[in-house]
Amino acid sequence: VISKVVPDSEPTPPPPRTPVARPSPAARMRSPPAPPPPAPAPVAPPPRPPPVLPPPPPVAPIQPPPSQAKARGCSVVTETVSAYV
Known part of the structure; x- marks a missing residue:
């Protein structure tokens, strides 16, 4: 026990x-x-x-281009799509 x-x-x-x-x-x-x-x-x-x-001043001008770049990117996409088709 x-x-x-x-x-x-x-x-x-x-x-x-x-x-x-x-x-x-x-x-x-x-x-x-x-x-x-x-x-x-x-x-x-x-x-x-x-x-x-330095970045602050360039930031303003850089903002507009991005929108254009995006538009361009879309066009490129359509072109590539048409090429694939």
Whole structure:
């Protein structure tokens, strides 16, 4: 009877240990990804500011051409379709 009581008490500790093992891997996985983003973030902002300023003026003129480009794309599609036909 005593031997049966011992096994019962043993299984109880393992369950708590399993949950502890799960959080540890998760914590490890979370820590590595966190460091990489911060490092690249600071480096990226400096280069972006200079290029961002020039784009605004060209953006306005660039907008109209896209519509024309789209129209041209449609015509090209019809041409290709006719060729296939």
